[in-house]
Every structure is written in structure tokens, then in C-alpha cells.
Amino acid sequence: MTEPLVTLQNLEKRYGHSMAIHDVSLQLYPGEAVALVGMSGGGKSTIMRLIAGLEKPTGGRLTYQDPAPVMRVMYQDDRLLPWLTVQDNVGFGQHGQWVTDLLAAVGLSEAAEQYPAQLSGGQRQRLALARALLAKPQLLLLDEPLGALDALTRRKMQDLIMRICAERHLSSLLITHDVQEAARMADWIIVVKDGTNVYQTAGAKGQEAATVAKVGEDVLRVILDEQVRA
Structure with a gap:
């Protein structure tokens, strides 16, 4: 059985009295593409920073494959x-x-x-x-890297990232507000709300445009329904 690169078990991060994330559990496997979606401020970037080792959790467990995978972060700001x-x-x-x-x-x-x-x-x-x-790297952490690009350039960059990840058997964790982008690029989509993962579904990477659109719409409905109930 393939061992996950990264495992989060009931992960928690506090800043003083403020709870950024709580009870977050997920696994990232070799060659797998996962997308985190949800409203701004929901905890997506905190999860990524914890995985990257830029922050330390205040509760739960964060474990890596032995030896720990090489990771790199790509941001919206090209830096x-x-x-x-x-x-x-x-x-x-x-x-x-x-x-x-x-x-x-x-x-x-x-x-x-x-x-x-x-x-x-x-x-x-x-x-x-x-x-x-x-x-x-074995794991690319993608923190909204395409958010500032026009639609055509963004589509080309999606194709490039997917091709390179496939050729090099890289895992990826994508943060995006674009549910269609998540559906198109991910094997799994996770909705994050109020600091925890509330929903997970299969993405539509490599599938036809109609399937990508359907998955994206379904995820959007989950996000909006959760927002309404909030």
C-alpha cells in the first residue's frame, strides 16, 4: 500500500485566543493533486503553511513520509x-x-x-x-498562483502545471477560489470552512469539459450552502 507523503490528523492552529483551524484531517499521496476551496478566511492558507513547515501546529498531528518529502511553494506573487x-x-x-x-x-x-x-x-x-x-520537489504547494492572470493565460498555466506534475510524478496541493479550476486540476477537492474541512469530493482532472463544469457547480453549491447556513 502506498504511504502518504503528508498526513494531518485533527490538526489545530491557534494565534493567541483566535482559532485559525481545528480538527483538520487529510492525506496527500504521491502523484496526487488535491485542491482546497472555500470562502476567504476559512483557513486554507493556514493549512498550507503548516504543511510547508512555515507554521507550527498547536494541536493534532502532522506527520511526513520518512524521509520527509521535498516541498516548494508557488505563490500568486511571483517573488x-x-x-x-x-x-x-x-x-x-x-x-x-x-x-x-x-x-x-x-x-x-x-x-x-x-x-x-x-x-x-x-x-x-x-x-x-x-x-x-x-x-x-515531490510536493508542490500552490497558493493561488494563477489568480492574477487573464483567462487564456490562466488556462495555459493550468495545462503546464498539470503536464509537469504528471511527467515528474509530483503531488500538488492547490489553494484556489475558482471551483472550475479546482475541478479541472484536482483528483480530490476539499471544501474548507471556518477552519475545518467540511466536504470532500472527487475532482475531474483529465475529464471532459462538461464533467469539469458539473463537478465545479456541485462544489460551488456546497460552498454557498455552507455560507448561507453560517
Whole structure:
């Protein structure tokens, strides 16, 4: 039986007297794509920060596969270094074959000597993805990385992320407010509300557009119903 990369059991995070998340339980398996959706402030980003080790839980258990998986985070803000070229933003001074391969994988080979200010929004996010892949991670943590892109560029970036994850057998955890994006990119979708996971359903990754739309609409109804009952 395949061992999960990450397991959360009744996880809790407090900030003083404020409860950010509570009773969160989920598992992330190798090669699996999971999406967290829900209203703003529901605890999605806190869950991701805990998994990434950027925060420490105040209750429950957070365990990793042994050895612990290599993880990298990709944010909506590309966090590029404007004084470095494209290839130096990826390799931080390394100019080996791996950096060259990464630039080719994200379609930026011809822009290797350019600077971030010369790139479009989609190119900047492709560069951020290449940089996240430098350490050969097993788990990509995607914190709304496509939220600022136009619809066409966003669709292309979805395709790129899914292709690279499939080729490299990467797991991914996606935070998004776009339920259609979650349905299209995820094997599993988890609705997070008031700091806990309230609903889980299969995504529609790799399926036809009509199926993706149906899954997205069903998830949206769950989110809105939970919001109304709140």
C-alpha cells in the first residue's frame, strides 16, 4: 500500500485566543493533486503553511513520509528577483543542464538572458514554476498562483502545471477560489470552512469539459450552502 507523503490528523492552529483551524484531517499521496476551496478566511492558507513547515501546529498531528518529502511553494506573487536574469532567477547562479532543462520545460529558453520586468504576467509565473522545480520537489504547494492572470493565460498555466506534475510524478496541493479550476486540476477537492474541512469530493482532472463544469457547480453549491447556513 502506498504511504502518504503528508498526513494531518485533527490538526489545530491557534494565534493567541483566535482559532485559525481545528480538527483538520487529510492525506496527500504521491502523484496526487488535491485542491482546497472555500470562502476567504476559512483557513486554507493556514493549512498550507503548516504543511510547508512555515507554521507550527498547536494541536493534532502532522506527520511526513520518512524521509520527509521535498516541498516548494508557488505563490500568486511571483517573488522574482528583478536584478537577476531569467536563468539566474531559476538557478541562483547555477547554469547547468538542469536549469536549461527547466527553462525549456516552461517555454522560457529564449528568454534566459532577459529580466523579470521584460516578461509578461504568464511568463513570470512560468519562471516562478521553474524556480519551484529547481530542488526536484515531490510536493508542490500552490497558493493561488494563477489568480492574477487573464483567462487564456490562466488556462495555459493550468495545462503546464498539470503536464509537469504528471511527467515528474509530483503531488500538488492547490489553494484556489475558482471551483472550475479546482475541478479541472484536482483528483480530490476539499471544501474548507471556518477552519475545518467540511466536504470532500472527487475532482475531474483529465475529464471532459462538461464533467469539469458539473463537478465545479456541485462544489460551488456546497460552498454557498455552507455560507448561507453560517
